[in-house]
Amino acid sequence: MDEARHYTNFGPLVRELESRLRQRFASHTEHQMYVTTVSNATLGIELTLNSLNLPAGSPVLVPALTFVATITAVIRAGYVPVVADIDPDNWLLTPEIAAAAVKATGARAAVVVATFGYPQDTKRWSEFQKQTGVRIVIDAAAAFGNQWVDAADVPVVFSMHATKSLPAGEGGFIVSGDASINMLVCQKSNFGINLTPDAGVPVGYLSSAGTNAKLSEFHAAVALASLDSWDEQAIQRQRLYQRYRAVLEKTCGEVLTWQTGPAPTAPTSFCLRLGSEAARTNLETLCQEQGIATRRWYQPLLHRHAPEIGKIVVLPVPDAEKVATDLIGLPFFLNMSDTQIELVATAVQRAVSHTPSLHQTT
Numbered sequence: 001m002d003e004a005r006h007y008t009n010f011g012p013l014v015r016e017l018e019s020r021l022r023q024r025f026a027s028h029t030e031h032q033m034y035v036t037t038v039s040n041a042t043l044g045i046e047l048t049l050n051s052l053n054l055p056a057g058s059p060v061l062v063p064a065l066t067f068v069a070t071i072t073a074v075i076r077a078g079y080v081p082v083v084a085d086i087d088p089d090n091w092l093l094t095p096e097i098a099a100a101a102v103k104a105t106g107a108r109a110a111v112v113v114a115t116f117g118y119p120q121d122t123k124r125w126s127e128f129q130k131q132t133g134v135r136i137v138i139d140a141a142a143a144f145g146n147q148w149v150d151a152a153d154v155p156v157v158f159s160m161h162a163t164k165s166l167p168a169g170e171g172g173f174i175v176s177g178d179a180s181i182n183m184l185v186c187q188k189s190n191f192g193i194n195l196t197p198d199a200g201v202p203v204g205y206l207s208s209a210g211t212n213a214k215l216s217e218f219h220a221a222v223a224l225a226s227l228d229s230w231d232e233q234a235i236q237r238q239r240l241y242q243r244y245r246a247v248l249e250k251t252c253g254e255v256l257t258w259q260t261g262p263a264p265t266a267p268t269s270f271c272l273r274l275g276s277e278a279a280r281t282n283l284e285t286l287c288q289e290q291g292i293a294t295r296r297w298y299q300p301l302l303h304r305h306a307p308e309i310g311k312i313v314v315l316p317v318p319d320a321e322k323v324a325t326d327l328i329g330l331p332f333f334l335n336m337s338d339t340q341i342e343l344v345a346t347a348v349q350r351a352v353s354h355t356p357s358l359h360q361t362t
C-alpha cells in the first residue's frame, strides 16, 4: 500500500479481491458474474435496494427472524419493512410465505435472508421474481461458502465482518449477474459520483445522493489473506460442527431441533432449539455460572424492537415466534477442544432434563 500510495478509492487490493471472488462465484455458474466490494453488508443491502429504484415508501418484505441490519437497511433505503413469517423447519423466508405476504400487502421487493448461513435457492427466487415482479435481494451476510449465485437476476450480499467465514474486520460485497446493479452499487458507494460516460450525467457529477461505503485497501488486504486460508479453515469449521453436533445428539438428541437444509460448508455459528423456553432459561443460568457465553440470536424478533425505528407493517408470524421461544446460539470457534464441547454438552443435558442450576445444588 505504501509503495502504491493507494489506501482506498478502488485500489489494486480491492480490485484483486473483487477479481478473485468473481472467479470463485463464476466457477459455480454459467452466467457472467460481477462482484462489488463495500465497507459492510448493511450498506451493501441498503445500496442494492436503492439501486432497484422503487418508489419511496414501497413495502419490502423481511423475515421476522434475522439480524437487525436487514430491517435498518430497508428503512434507510427509504422503504417500509413488512415483517413476514419463516418456515418452521428451515427457519427461512420461503417463496411460499413471500407469495402470501405479497398478496396481503402489495410488497414490491423482499430482502430474503440466508439465516445462520443456510443458503437460499436463487433459481427459485428468480422464478418468483419473474412471476410476481417483486424484486429480490438476498442477505447472505453469514453465508459465504454456503450460498452460491445461480440466478443472474438475484443480487446476493455477503459480509466480511470479523465473525464471518471470510473475515476482514469489517467489509462486504455484492455478487450478481447483472452488471447494471453492481455498477449502481459501486457508484452509490462512492457518494453517487457518476463513473460511466453514457449515463446521461457527465462523469464526475453526482448522479444520485450516495454515501461513502467503499472498502479500504487495509480491509481488502485482510480479506485476501483470509481467502488464502479459507479452504483449510472451512474444513476445520465443518469437522468441528459435525463433532459438536454428534456429541449433543448423543447426549440429548431426542429433545433438540436443528435448522433443516444442506450441511453448512463453512459454519460460523452453532444454533439449535432446546425444546422449551424453560430449558433455555435453565441452560443460560448454567452457562453463566460457568463462564460459557450463549446468545439468543436475532432476538427480539424484528417487530418487537422499539416503535421509534419507524413505520413497519407486521404480518402474523406464529412460526418465528415459536422458534424464538427456545432458540439458542452456543459457543463455536476454531480450535474449540473436545473438553470444551463436553462441558457445553453436559450443561445442555442438565438444562433439558431440568436439573436445577449448579448454583442451587452446591
Ligand SMILES: Cc1ncc(COP(=O)(O)O)c(C=O)c1O
Binding pocket: 040, 041, 042, 043, 066, 067, 069, 070, 113, 115, 139, 141, 142, 158, 159, 160, 161, 171, 172
Ligand atoms: C443476516 C445479517 N444481515 C446483515 C448483517 C450485517 O453485516 P455487516 O456487519 O457486514 O454490516 C449481519 C451481520 O451479522 C447478518 O447476520
